[in-house]
Amino acid sequence: MQQIIVDGPSRLKGNVKIEGAKNAVLPILASTLLVSKGATYLSNIPPLSDVTTMCKVLSALDAKVEFNQDNETIEIDSSNGISTTAPEELVDKMRASIVVLGPILARQQEAHVAMPGGCAIGSRPIDLHLKGLEAMGAKFSQNGGYIDAVTDGLHGADIYLDFPSVGATQNIMMAATLAEGETVIDNVAREPEIVDLANVLSKMGANISGAGTNTIRIKGVKELHGCEHSIMQDRIEAGTFMVAAAVTNGDIFIKDAIVAHNKPLISKLIEMGVKIIESDEGIRVIGTNDLKAVDVKTLPHPGFPTDMQAQMTLAQLLSNGTTVMTETVFENRFMHFPELGKMHADYKVEGNSVIMFGPASLTGANVSATDLRAAAALVLAGLVAEGETRVSNLQYLDRGYYNFTEKLRNLGAKIRRVSIDDNGRESLVFKTVTSADKLA
Ligand SMILES: CC(=O)N[C@H]1[C@@H](OP(=O)(O)OP(=O)(O)OC[C@H]2O[C@@H](n3ccc(=O)[nH]c3=O)[C@H](O)[C@@H]2O)O[C@H](CO)[C@@H](O)[C@@H]1O
Numbered sequence: 001m002q003q004i005i006v007d008g009p010s011r012l013k014g015n016v017k018i019e020g021a022k023n024a025v026l027p028i029l030a031s032t033l034l035v036s037k038g039a040t041y042l043s044n045i046p047p048l049s050d051v052t053t054m055c056k057v058l059s060a061l062d063a064k065v066e067f068n069q070d071n072e073t074i075e076i077d078s079s080n081g082i083s084t085t086a087p088e089e090l091v092d093k094m095r096a097s098i099v100v101l102g103p104i105l106a107r108q109q110e111a112h113v114a115m116p117g118g119c120a121i122g123s124r125p126i127d128l129h130l131k132g133l134e135a136m137g138a139k140f141s142q143n144g145g146y147i148d149a150v151t152d153g154l155h156g157a158d159i160y161l162d163f164p165s166v167g168a169t170q171n172i173m174m175a176a177t178l179a180e181g182e183t184v185i186d187n188v189a190r191e192p193e194i195v196d197l198a199n200v201l202s203k204m205g206a207n208i209s210g211a212g213t214n215t216i217r218i219k220g221v222k223e224l225h226g227c228e229h230s231i232m233q234d235r236i237e238a239g240t241f242m243v244a245a246a247v248t249n250g251d252i253f254i255k256d257a258i259v260a261h262n263k264p265l266i267s268k269l270i271e272m273g274v275k276i277i278e279s280d281e282g283i284r285v286i287g288t289n290d291l292k293a294v295d296v297k298t299l300p301h302p303g304f305p306t307d308m309q310a311q312m313t314l315a316q317l318l319s320n321g322t323t324v325m326t327e328t329v330f331e332n333r334f335m336h337f338p339e340l341g342k343m344h345a346d347y348k349v350e351g352n353s354v355i356m357f358g359p360a361s362l363t364g365a366n367v368s369a370t371d372l373r374a375a376a377a378l379v380l381a382g383l384v385a386e387g388e389t390r391v392s393n394l395q396y397l398d399r400g401y402y403n404f405t406e407k408l409r410n411l412g413a414k415i416r417r418v419s420i421d422d423n424g425r426e427s428l429v430f431k432t433v434t435s436a437d438k439l440a
């Protein structure tokens with residue numbers, strides 16, 4: 001078992017470099033299954049366990065996946081054809097693997113994809129993915145935990161999404177690139193990761209417009225070719241360090257963080273009295289001991305991101321007064337609260353809102369991560385709390401943060417990651433194993 005041990009409180013100061021975006025690289029890796037001519041070269045690949053899982057899914061589908069020595073560049077070649085089954089033991093590990101469905105179906109006219117797993121932040125159905133693909137001529141059945149899909153050939157369609165689902169938008173967009181005729185998707189997700197995917201698809205020869213707006217139009221083409229692309233920076237990792245500066249009265253420069261991607265968070269932090277200095281090189285965040293109470297509601301982009309909700313609730317708990325966080329995207333994303341309660345957070349959950357009575361005087365405790373962003377929020381809570389905090393269940397953290405402990409230690413945190421054997425002996429863990437290492 002591994003744990004992160006934090007001795008708090010500490011004030012974070014310095015520069016931090018963020019990685020390529022998990023939520024951009026996963027669908028982009030899936031998009032390489034559409035390519036029948038040449039290889040695709042992707043750089044700025046974050047060395048995360050989710051990336052390893054997606055690479056294994058691609059290999060299971062007969063794509064050739066090779067990491068370059070630097071670990072941050074990857075070559076994927078599916079030009080010799082792909083198979084059609086994405087196996088349960090891989091897909092079960094990660095929700096995002098469902099985005100291979102559209103590409104496999106578009107390329108092979110059939111697909112067998114296991115029902116996806118992932119963090120338990122909600123029921124996370126895939127009805128919108130299936131409805132969109134059905135409108136394009138796919139037929140679905142469910143057998144033994146697998147979705148079986150067939151088509152006589154996908155065709156363009158007018159599709160309206162009841163909710164701007166990120167994954168459904170990506171699956172339908174990718175399938176439409178090789179469909180016959182034009183597909184128009186309305187009420188689509190507008191996240192920056194959608195734009196990054198559209199950029200890659202365009203480089204591959206797809207005819208696609210409107211990404212980043214409410215409506216995406218795609219004219220199908222006969223085939224796609226390989227390309228080179230550098231993955232966008234991770235706005236959620238950047239946001240996590242922004243909150244780290246805010247709650248520790250710190251001063252952190254987040255190199256290469258993109259202001260336009262973090263507007264909703266920046267605006268809330270400024271309301272709380274945090275100083276933000278924006279530049280083309282990144283974002284500098286200067287925290288305060290006197291956080292003002294503000295309410296926050298998560299929404300699809302460009303609203304406040306649900307993936308920053310857990311981290312933001314820590315800032316709210318520490319602020320001077322009562323605040324409310326309302327979660328409108330996922331129905332079960334307050335699982336970090338009972339853990340924060342062990343650290344003496346005072347809160348009350350009411351439906352999809354949580355009321356927090358600040359300012360909290362957090363004390364160290366043994367806590368357990370319940371999902372990816374909860375894991376990050378608990379580590380940040382340890383930085384603020386008096387005494388020792390131990391965070392376990394780090395497999396969630398490793399899905400989305402690379403070298404989180406090292407990065408925080410470089411900023412002045414008293415933090416270490418340890419491996420604990422059956423006899424309770426602890427040994428230090430220095431670096432998270434990279435995706436390439438795990439794939440080897
Ligand atoms: C790998 C990746 O990019 N993950 C992100 C993606 O997840 P993901 O693509 O799964 O999120 P969606 O936008 O699809 O889900 C948002 C909401 O819509 C619901 N829904 C979705 C699809 C569907 O067919 N039916 C349905 O009801 C979900 O249950 C959820 O309540 O967007 C989420 C919302 O910004 C982020 O939190 C995740 O980090």
Ligand SMILES: C=C(OP(=O)(O)O)C(=O)O
Nearest residue numbers: 095096118119307372373
């Ligand atoms: C919920 C998240 O990811 P996923 O959709 O991959 O579970 C996340 O990145 O916070």
